[in-house]
Amino acid sequence: MKRLILLALALAVLCTIGCAQSSSPSVLVIHDVTVIDATGAPAQAHRTVIVRDGKIEEIGSSGGGMGGKLPGVHVDGSGKFLIPGLWDMHVHMVFGDWFPRGKEVTLPLFIANGVTGVRDMGGELEVLQQWRKEIAAGTLIGPRMVISGPMLDGPQPRFPSSIAIKTPEDGRRAVDDLKRRGADFIK
Numbered sequence: 001m002k003r004l005i006l007l008a009l010a011l012a013v014l015c016t017i018g019c020a021q022s023s024s025p026s027v028l029v030i031h032d033v034t035v036i037d038a039t040g041a042p043a044q045a046h047r048t049v050i051v052r053d054g055k056i057e058e059i060g061s062s063g064g065g066m067g068g069k070l071p072g073v074h075v076d077g078s079g080k081f082l083i084p085g086l087w088d089m090h091v092h093m094v095f096g097d098w099f100p101r102g103k104e105v106t107l108p109l110f111i112a113n114g115v116t117g118v119r120d121m122g123g124e125l126e127v128l129q130q131w132r133k134e135i136a137a138g139t140l141i142g143p144r145m146v147i148s149g150p151m152l153d154g155p156q157p158r159f160p161s162s163i164a165i166k167t168p169e170d171g172r173r174a175v176d177d178l179k180r181r182g183a184d185f186i187k
Helices: 007-021 102-112 125-137 168-181
Strands: 027-035 044-052 055-061 073-076 086-091 115-120 144-147 151-153 162-164
Touching: 102 115, 102 125, 125 144, 125 168, 151 168
Parallel strands: 027 073, 086 115, 115 144, 151 162
Antiparallel strands: 027 044, 044 055
16 A cells, blocks of 8 residues: 555655756656556556656656656656545644644655645644745645635634634624735635
8 A cells, every 4th residue: 555655756746846946847757657547547557657847748658668768857667656646625734833843744744645735724824825935946845735824713712823703894804814915715
C-alpha cells in the first residue's frame, strides 16, 4: 500500500517548485510507471509521463522511448504507481495553538502523502495567506489551499480563530471584513 504514496508525485511537486524559481521551462519525465487515473478505468502499466512547467503534457507507452531525449529530470517509475493529487476537504492548519509546527511538519506531510490540495475550514487568515504565497513562490513545500480564515461562531465561540457573532449586523460585518481581507469562502 505504501508504494501508492509516490516519490514520483513528490518529484512532480518539486519540479513545479523549480519552475516557480526559474524562468526556463522545467521538464519532469517519469518512465515506466503504472498510471491510475481515478476514473475507474483499469491501471495503465508501462507508461511514460511528461510534466512540463508543472502540468502533465503527455502520457504514452514507455516502449517507444518517449521522452528519452528530453532535457530535464528523469525518474524511473518501474514498480511504482502514479495517481492524481488528492484533496483533503476539511483541515485546520493554523487553529490557535492547537496544531504547533504546522508549517514545518503538517505542510510537507500533506505532500508526502499525496495530498496536493486542501480546503482549510477555519484558521488564521493572514498566516494561511502567507503560507500560500510561499508555496506559490516555491520557497515552501505544501499543498494548494482554499481558505476561509476565521470561522463565524455564535456569541460564545468554542474554537480558537473564530469570530463571535451575536447579531445579524455582526454577521454582515464579519463577512464583509473577511471578503475584504481575501478569504476564499465563509464558514
